[in-house]
Amino acid sequence: MTSGNLTSTEQAVLDEIEEQGVDFLRLQFTDILGVVKNVAVPARQAEKAFTEGIYFDGSSIDGFVRIQESDMRLKPDPETFAILPWRNSEESAAGRMICDVINTSTGEPFEGDPRYILKKALERADEMGYTVNAAPEPEFFLFKEDEDGRATTETNDVGGYFDVAPKDLASDVRRDIIYGLESMGFDIEASHHEVAEGQHEINFTYDDALTTADNVGTFRTVVRAIAAEHDLHATFMPKPIARINGSGMHTHISLMDEDGENAFHSDDDEFNLSETAHSFLAGILEHAPAITAVSNPTVNSYKRLVPGYEAPVYVAWSDRNRSALIRKPAARVPAASRIEARFPDPSCNPYLALATLIQAGLEGIEQGLEAPDPVRENIYEFDETKREEYGIDTLPANLGEAVSALEEDEIILDALGEHIGSKFIEAKKQEFGEYIVEVSQWELDQYLETF
Structure with a gap:
């Protein structure tokens, strides 16, 4: 396969498709809520996908476009090509490329494409002389399936933090997941059992923010698919079991300047x-309530964000403990200086979550915001009076409060853009409205026979 209209990277993808015997391509994109969608095409359509794009009906994607604006085009990013590990065989294989969504009527990027929203944030960083690196730590649970193949909330192990076999029965599953991820180009740093029974974490290396967001979507897809091969259900639901630790997605961020130096590091501090780092984290703290609607976007997210389960709920930062919203991890070398936003969870749309964190941080730099002093004590042990003394606010208590904070924050709304901002708020208001009229089993247990 050769064409003079292709870039060298696109041609390299066509060559690999032929060499690897790829018969189908999954052209992936992400909807506003962070759900990975795909259009499958025969591999022989790859060149057409590069030169013309693949058309699809955007009106069928919730929150994308109105029916009269439905013609969308997928433009695959050749840098994201990978062979899907669970479809690989001696005879054939399936490939994957992540796509940008193009509005066919204008030829411009579709403003409802979350990947485009992140690219806009990165363009702003570039204009300010920075590139953005990020590394998430998405946690997940592995549950048994019932006889019909449906998910339960019964874990397949009784392990705890960093446990090994026999308590950690999922080490083989994590190994297979890691092999699958590595075959798709991931550089895995570590994997381990997390605090709760059935809870796990696999860390991959720092990368530029766009690649990182792409990787989160791929990570969730691979984890679910390979877990299913072991008759297990993997979930990134933040709090699937009451009264134990939930799953977070701690997100490490740093900026590199035009000389390739870490703009977050200073020997004099x-x-x-x-100062850049202090202003960046001050920007995140300033806009944290609104960001939470995006980084913790479900009703269930706020069952994790409660005191007592190691989840950060207090708008503060620290260099020593994990009770604060933002932590400054220890760095062995200047290049590793970074901040860690501890409040996002793995149910979020990674493009939108990173975009809002980055835009808030850049706003902090542009406005010259000064970070408050770090809180080195355990904030979980503070009473309300002491928190007021330190000037420590709390995150929204539920999705409704978070959406209200988002509606009032022009900076974060602007980061999302008019289309996604309005559609996201509409969807989340509906979700919260449906939740508050439901009657839970807890309420029945508490009140049915009492009153």
């Missing part, structure tokens, strides 16, 4: 953080 007690915490080895530059």
Whole structure:
């Protein structure tokens, strides 16, 4: 396969498709809620996908477009080509490429494409002289399936933090997941059992923010698919079991300047953080309530964000403990200086979550915001009076409060763009409205025979 209209990267993808015997391509994109969608095409359509794009009906994707604006085109990013590990065989294989969504009537990027929203944030960073690196730590649970193949909330192990076999029965599953991820180009740093029974974490290396967001979507897809091969259900639901730790997606962020140096590092600061870093984290703290609607986007997210289960709920930062919203991790070398936003969870749309974190941080830099002093004590042990003394606010208590905060924050709404901002708020208001009229089993147990 050769064409003079292709870039060298696109041609390399066509060559690999032929060499690897790829018969189908999954052209993936992400909807506003962060759900990965795909259009499957025969591999022989790959060149057409590069030169013309693949058309699809955007009106069928919830929150995308009105029916009269439904013609959308998928433009595959050749840098994201990978062979799907669970479809590989001696005879044939399936490939995957992540796509940008193009509005066919204008030829411009579709403003409802979350990947485009992140690209806009990265363009702003570039204009300010920075590139953005990020690394998430998405946690997940593995549950048994019932006889009909449906998910239960019964874990397949009784392990705890960093446990090994026999308590950690999922080590083989994590191994297969890691092999699958590595075959798709991931550089895995570590994997381990998390605090709760059935809870796990697999960490992959720092990368540019766009690649990182792409990787989160791929990670969730691979984890679910390979878990299913072991007759297990993997879920990134933040709090699937009451009264135990939920799943977070701690997100590490740093900026590199035009000389390739870490813009977050300073030898002259007690915490080895530059003024740029202090202003960036101050921006996140300033806009944290609104960001939470995006980084913690479900009703269930706020069952995790409660005191007592290691989840951060207090708008503060620290260099020592994990009770604060943002932590400054220890760094062995200047290049590793970074901040860790501890409040996002793995149910979020990674493009939108990163975009809002980055835009808030860049706003902090542009406005010259000053970060408050770090809180080195355990905030979980503070009473309300002491929190007021320290000037520590709390995150929204539920999705309704978070959406209200988002509606009032022009900076974060602007980061999302008019289309996604309005559609996201509409969807989340509906979700919260449906939740508050439901009657839970807890309420029946508490009140049915009492009153």
